[in-house]
Amino acid sequence: MGHSSINYQAHFEASIAQLKTENRYRIFANLERDAERFPKALWRPDDKALSPREVTIWCSNDYLGMGGHSKVRAAAQEAIERHGVGAGGTRNISGTHHPIVQLEEELADLHHKESALVFTSGWISNLAALSTIANILPNCLILSDALNHNSMIEGIRRSGCDKQLWRHNDMQHLEELLAAAGSDRAKLIVFESLYSMDGDIAPIAEIVALAKKYNALTYVDEVHAVGMYGPRGGGVCEREGLMDSIDIIEGTLAKGFGCMGGYIAANHAIVDAVRSYAPSFIFTTALSPGIVAGARAAVQHLKSSQEERKRHQHMAAMTKHALIAAGLPVMHNLSHIVPLMVGNAELCKAASDLLLSRHDIYVQPINYPTVDVGTERLRITPTPAHKEEHVAELVEALVDVWKTLGLEFVESKVLSFRSLNPVPDQSEADAQCGYVDMKKAAE
């Protein structure tokens, strides 16, 4: 046999070069998070000639800062001391550890469901649950919102079932597809409660009504809402009194709850089927007792404490208010996500670089394929730990970056807080909205 002429290395290098030409090559900042001082962190530039610098993080998905909460850290430490760091294996081979059972009980209670099942991530929970549930149902048709997350798309693909996309949040389109499928066919409606890139919220009551009318099952991803919405942090479905009308709720322990892992909550038969059939649950080591105990402490805390949710919404409204008043192009939504539109991959990356190098502010650029080409953006996520002075610094920095790069300003508006976010304690928010001199910032 002759020698192969394949140049393996060249293929990898060409694939990377391709990303660079498209301005989609991803660079991750090397950040040393500081549990006590979040959202401050130490940035270690790749260029070793540069010294590490303190920066303010404005794009963390530890939305409520629970990763550094004293109760969460204490619970994780205690569990590691008692049980050790690892889980000891897959649950299938080595048994299930007690803290994970306790967490599952806590999550079932959070969502008013009979059972819950914890996975190694939210991504895996969508893969495992969607592929298994749809596959068990005979000739199942999956109806998926066009903007569903990659993890849901992968789960749907793996189920091997027929799939139809409905136009994002378009109830007329969903109804057309449901009607065309007929009442005898198994149907699974799959959507997110809160879409993370635009920050918009699904018309959940209407989806539930259609599911009832056409006898379909409902599966909602509440990854960007659990911990943050609803009186006990059960998500947007809880806030809208709709948890009991949804068949399967999926969530993460990595964002609002500040830790790691994912889960589903549903009735016992559904959860038991996923537990029994999903390879991505069965054949992987369970989460560490430390992480699980930390996550449980976060879930428990957020069931009763309103403080983090209130301050979170307040800071989101305040940030939007300040950016809009400075004439920066914020995409409107009624959630905690603040999408600041750039509309060009190269400029988006340049804006992010300038924020970091000149202003010590870290906001990762969001480019294709995470969002469509032409809708590149800076995705800003205020947390309860951000202070009013951080917002003022952010506005000044962004105005400078916009001017330096020649990016377009929009008409500056001073809007009421009420029109920006459903802040739980409105009077408090309104009282504080004059904190920054917008005109000065825009000069």
Ligand code: PLP
């Ligand atoms: N679902 C949605 C809508 C997401 O945006 C993400 C991640 O960002 C996930 C699931 C995956 O969750 P995790 O980060 O816990 O894997």
